Amino acid sequence: MSAPNGVRVLLDAFLSGKRAALARAMSIVEDSRPECDELLAALHSRFGRGRRIGITGPPGAGKSTLTTLLVKQFREQGLQVGIVAVDPTSPFTGGALLGDRVRMESVALDPGVFIRSMATRGSLGGLAGTTRELCDVLDAFGMDRILIETVGVGQSELEITQTADQSVVVLVPESGDSIQTMKAGLMEIADIFVVNKADRPGADRVKSDIEVMLGLRGGHALGGDPAHHGVDLKNLRRIANPGKAARNAMANPEAAAWTPAVIQSIGTTGQGVSDLASALERHFAYLERSGTLAVRRRTRLRQRVVDVVEERVRRRLWMDAPTNAWLDGQMPKVESGEATPFAIADALLARSGSLLTGDRR
Amino acid sequence: MSAPNGVRVLLDAFLSGKRAALARAMSIVEDSRPECDELLAALHSRFGRGRRIGITGPPGAGKSTLTTLLVKQFREQGLQVGIVAVDPTSPFTGGALLGDRVRMESVALDPGVFIRSMATRGSLGGLAGTTRELCDVLDAFGMDRILIETVGVGQSELEITQTADQSVVVLVPESGDSIQTMKAGLMEIADIFVVNKADRPGADRVKSDIEVMLGLRGGHALGGDPAHHGVDLKNLRRIANPGKAARNAMANPEAAAWTPAVIQSIGTTGQGVSDLASALERHFAYLERSGTLAVRRRTRLRQRVVDVVEERVRRRLWMDAPTNAWLDGQMPKVESGEATPFAIADALLARSGSLLTGDRR
Numbered sequence: 001m002s003a004p005n006g007v008r009v010l011l012d013a014f015l016s017g018k019r020a021a022l023a024r025a026m027s028i029v030e031d032s033r034p035e036c037d038e039l040l041a042a043l044h045s046r047f048g049r050g051r052r053i054g055i056t057g058p059p060g061a062g063k064s065t066l067t068t069l070l071v072k073q074f075r076e077q078g079l080q081v082g083i084v085a086v087d088p089t090s091p092f093t094g095g096a097l098l099g100d101r102v103r104m105e106s107v108a109l110d111p112g113v114f115i116r117s118m119a120t121r122g123s124l125g126g127l128a129g130t131t132r133e134l135c136d137v138l139d140a141f142g143m144d145r146i147l148i149e150t151v152g153v154g155q156s157e158l159e160i161t162q163t164a165d166q167s168v169v170v171l172v173p174e175s176g177d178s179i180q181t182m183k184a185g186l187m188e189i190a191d192i193f194v195v196n197k198a199d200r201p202g203a204d205r206v207k208s209d210i211e212v213m214l215g216l217r218g219g220h221a222l223g224g225d226p227a228h229h230g231v232d233l234k235n236l237r238r239i240a241n242p243g244k245a246a247r248n249a250m251a252n253p254e255a256a257a258w259t260p261a262v263i264q265s266i267g268t269t270g271q272g273v274s275d276l277a278s279a280l281e282r283h284f285a286y287l288e289r290s291g292t293l294a295v296r297r298r299t300r301l302r303q304r305v306v307d308v309v310e311e312r313v314r315r316r317l318w319m320d321a322p323t324n325a326w327l328d329g330q331m332p333k334v335e336s337g338e339a340t341p342f343a344i345a346d347a348l349l350a351r352s353g354s355l356l357t358g359d360r361r
Numbered sequence: 362m363s364a365p366n367g368v369r370v371l372l373d374a375f376l377s378g379k380r381a382a383l384a385r386a387m388s389i390v391e392d393s394r395p396e397c398d399e400l401l402a403a404l405h406s407r408f409g410r411g412r413r414i415g416i417t418g419p420p421g422a423g424k425s426t427l428t429t430l431l432v433k434q435f436r437e438q439g440l441q442v443g444i445v446a447v448d449p450t451s452p453f454t455g456g457a458l459l460g461d462r463v464r465m466e467s468v469a470l471d472p473g474v475f476i477r478s479m480a481t482r483g484s485l486g487g488l489a490g491t492t493r494e495l496c497d498v499l500d501a502f503g504m505d506r507i508l509i510e511t512v513g514v515g516q517s518e519l520e521i522t523q524t525a526d527q528s529v530v531v532l533v534p535e536s537g538d539s540i541q542t543m544k545a546g547l548m549e550i551a552d553i554f555v556v557n558k559a560d561r562p563g564a565d566r567v568k569s570d571i572e573v574m575l576g577l578r579g580g581h582a583l584g585g586d587p588a589h590h591g592v593d594l595k596n597l598r599r600i601a602n603p604g605k606a607a608r609n610a611m612a613n614p615e616a617a618a619w620t621p622a623v624i625q626s627i628g629t630t631g632q633g634v635s636d637l638a639s640a641l642e643r644h645f646a647y648l649e650r651s652g653t654l655a656v657r658r659r660t661r662l663r664q665r666v667v668d669v670v671e672e673r674v675r676r677r678l679w680m681d682a683p684t685n686a687w688l689d690g691q692m693p694k695v696e697s698g699e700a701t702p703f704a705i706a707d708a709l710l711a712r713s714g715s716l717l718t719g720d721r722r
Contacts, residue, residue: 037703040701040702040703041701041703041704044698044701044702045698045699046698047698297696298692298696301692301695301696301702302688302689302692302695304702305688305691305692305695305702305705305706305709306679306688308702308703308705308706309678309706309709309710310671310674310675312706312707312710313671313674313710313717314671317670318667327663327666327667328663330666331659331662331663331666334662334663334666335658335659335662337405337406337407337408338406340401340402340405341405341662341665341666341669342398342401342402342669343402344666344669345666345669345670345673346673346719348666348670349670349673349674349717349718349719350718350719350720351718352717352718353714353715353717353718353720354714356674356710356713356714356717356718357710357711357712357713357714357717358707358710358711359711359714
């Protein structure tokens with residue numbers, strides 16, 4: 001890649017469908033190598049054909065198994081599938097991840113499937129940015145479905161949602177008690193809920209709790225005191241509705257709003273996976289019909305420009321030796337209390353005009 | 362606060378030690394209200410006296426109980442204590458948090474203690490920034506010890522570590538199996554390890570696993586096959602050492618390196634808490650003696666300036682109506698593939714010189 005036409009050679013192989021070139025392009029983007037921008041710019045006009053499906057949920061919910069089963073369904077339809085598995089590893093979580101990946105091996109040898117697993121640690125912004133761009137590369141390669149699988153820990157699942165066209169939240173019967181704590185967050189994220197491991201006790205209750213939360217069932221229909229179900233109905237509805245309503249209104253007020261599907265599945269037997277596949281199909285038809293797809297993609301693309309601008313600013317400022325030397329020279333004043341970080345920041349920006357606009361590089 | 366001298370009035374009350382003024386200042390900073398910069402600038406020369414102690418660990422490790430006990434120790438020494446409890450709430454975690462806060466109530470009524478609890482959801486960068494600045498406010502108010510308690514989920518604990526002078530990682534006997542997955546992350550973070558709930562089975566093994574990981578014990582001394590302990594010794598040492606070594610070398614190569622203390626505690630009886638307090642004391646003495654404290658604080662302050670610069674850039678660009686209108690006007694070209702996000706980003710920066718330098722506002 002050090003040759004001046006390295007990207008061009010790679011692109012030729014990529015565009016003629018060589019998997020080795022796809023793998024190499026993915027690595028360039030994942031590692032943010034210098035040729036990354038050139039590569040993405042060259043592929044830019046080929047984005048937007050694949051459907052991006054986010055799959056998130058707590059550790060141990062069976063996301064990888066479901067993803068694998070879903071991939072098999074897509075493959076039976078003759079679709080090409082790309083998978084980005086994101087593990088925002090915490091020092092305190094992440095034990096089962098290796099096992100998950102091993103389970104996914106059953107589809108990894110299929111030439112119509114490409115899997116990239118990222119065990120990322122570090123800046124979260126970087127994680128989301130890279131994920132989005134990895135999806136772009138898979139999209140440009142011609143993948144019909146792009147699955148983004150991520151463990152729901154911290155803010156990551158929200159960011160991944162911003163990356164996907166459709167988002168699936170996978171829960172298990174044991175999630176029942178925490179549905180109240182999840183409430184608003186989940187409502188913002190999920191287009192489709194899957195209650196996996198539905199052969200375990202509590203699966204029906206979790207499903208009906210979610211339906212109550214979505215306003216699909218009254219608390220009364222549940223036949224009891226709502227508090228008994230561990231869900232604060234009034235509060236949940238109040239929190240849940242504005243986001244959805246606003247999102248739908250933004251797209252097309254005429255279109256009927258999407259009501260998240262709630263599906264039960266059993267990963268070990270494959271039960272419910274075809275329900276999930278058809279719910280994804282129905283939801284995608286809604287996205288197109290309502291104009292929501294166009295809005296989501298426009299929003300994502302605009303955010304991409306914003307991110308590139310901020311990345312450029314950071315690179316131009318903090319990789320500039322004179323600027324760093326100047327800042328180092330100011331630090332004793334900041335440490336002594338003589339100058340504030342705010343004053344130094346203003347002075348730094350005041351002297352960085354041509355650096356920021358790109359006139360001096 | 363709408364009066365032009367609102368901050369001045371607040372500062373007078375703050376500097377004369379009024380708790381209501383402290384609470385108000387904390388809220389201004391937490392919510393990033395407009396007067397936030399002015400307030401922090403006015404307090405800037407008063408930072409740097411309190412010791413900042415980060416306490417992190419998995420959910421359910423007993424961090425709040427330990428924090429409460431530690432606060433009581435500090436209070437017996439006549440020290441003023443501030444606490445910032447950060448909960449980076451995930452939709453999938455966070456169930457026990459309320460209970461933790463209630464437990465902390467036993468010190469909350471003490472006038473020498475100030476607690477601010479943040480259940481933050483959203484941008485992680487914002488979380489770390491605000492935490493650091495809340496600590497600054499507590500520091501300026503005259504708190505001798507500032508405890509930052511955070512659940513270890515995702516990247517947050519690393520960022521909190523950058524905020525603290527000293528970092529305590531709380532584990533439990535059940536953490537044993539996951540020590541291998543934690544390895545490098547924990548090594549970077551912890552100045553002191555606490556194995557809490559040490560009356561449960563496995564506490565001694567977790568302690569010795571940590572000591573092996575730290576190179577305090579050979580695998581041989583454990584009397585068995587290292588694999589038997591679920592810890593890949595060679596790999597752990599390789600990963601663990603460079604970071605520590607580099608950090609120490611940065612400070613003062615002459616000073617003996619700090620070897621993390623490993624303490625056992627029982628939150629319910631208070632056993633081990635005085636060990637923790639004296640380990641913190643020994644570690645702080647090391648920080649001062651070795652010059653590491655000065656390095657950590659200088660690094661933190663420089664990062665603060667960098668953050669303020671980037672925040673100013675974001676505000677100047679994205680709160681500027683003409684810039685947003687211009688970007689909106691470019692989006693159709695980006696959507697059609699006619700222009701790339703990179704080209705538009707460059708063009709945006711090229712036209713934003715006076716905006717970024719602050720000449721036009």
